[in-house]
Amino acid sequence: LLSPCVSRRALKWSTPRQWAFKASIKALKNPTLLQGIHSVMNAPRLEKPLTYALSKVSNVDRRILESKNALRMPLSTLDVFAYTLGEIFQTEYQYDAPPFQIPCYFGMSVNDDILDYSLTEEIVRRNFSQLTIQRFTHPYHQPPEPPTFEWLNREFSKFLDVIG
Numbered sequence: 001l002l003s004p005c006v007s008r009r010a011l012k013w014s015t016p017r018q019w020a021f022k023a024s025i026k027a028l029k030n031p032t033l034l035q036g037i038h039s040v041m042n043a044p045r046l047e048k049p050l051t052y053a054l055s056k057v058s059n060v061d062r063r064i065l066e067s068k069n070a071l072r073m074p075l076s077t078l079d080v081f082a083y084t085l086g087e088i089f090q091t092e093y094q095y096d097a098p099p100f101q102i103p104c105y106f107g108m109s110v111n112d113d114i115l116d117y118s119l120t121e122e123i124v125r126r127n128f129s130q131l132t133i134q135r136f137t138h139p140y141h142q143p144p145e146p147p148t149f150e151w152l153n154r155e156f157s158k159f160l161d162v163i164g
Contacts, residue, residue, distance in 0.1 A: 003108045003115060003141055005088050006123045010116045013059065020057060022089060028082030038078055041071040059113055063144035093123050104128035105163045107156075109136040134159040 005011070011018065027033045040046060050071055055062040065071075073081065106124050110117045117135075125131060136155065143151070 001104060001106045001108075001124065003112060004106075004120065004124070005091060005115060006093050006120055006127075008089050008091055010119045010123070011088070012112075012114055012116055017057060017059075018089070021085060025082050025086045025089070028078065029086075034079060034082070035075070038075045041073075041078070047071055061113070061140055061144045064140070064142060067144070067146055093127055095126050099127055099129040101129055103130040103132070105132045105134070105159070107134040107136060107159050109138045109140070111137060111139045112141050113139065114141040132162055134162065 008018075013021070028037060041050060051062060051065050054060070054070065055065055104124065104127075106121070106128075108115070108117055108120060112120075121133065138155070147155075
């Protein structure tokens with residue numbers, strides 16, 4: 001598990017910000033609104049202001065959104081994205097079942113800008129009895145620029161050695 005969202009409670013977004021995302025998800029599930037939002041997202045004149053606004057609302061580094069061409073996704077991907085966000089807001093692991101017995105390798109930054117590390121680790125610990133943890137210290141949920149092989153090797157080689 002690399003930086004998993006195992007509980008909506010782990011989101012660092014404020015309540016009003018979460019309401020805004022939930023309303024957006026609802027809008028994206030309407031096919032007519034989905035098409036309209038997709039058209040607006042792909043308007044070249046609006047790319048910079050929309051990227052800036054999305055960065056501020058989501059607390060995701062603008063460089064990440066730009067490097068992934070976040071606004072230039074196909075309509076089908078936007079639809080899947082809406083349902084994925086919807087699942088995030090409904091995710092809550094149950095503690096009444098015994099922990100999974102399969103090995104779990106958990107890696108996450110203690111400085112994640114979207115998810116609370118302590119709460120995420122606590123939930124993962126409750127759900128997996130054979131747990132190997134790798135704490136990272138980068139200041140983000142995912143890298144602001146596309147990772148290079150060298151960066152991946154430097155940042156993750158110890159973690160990969162642990163999982164064999």
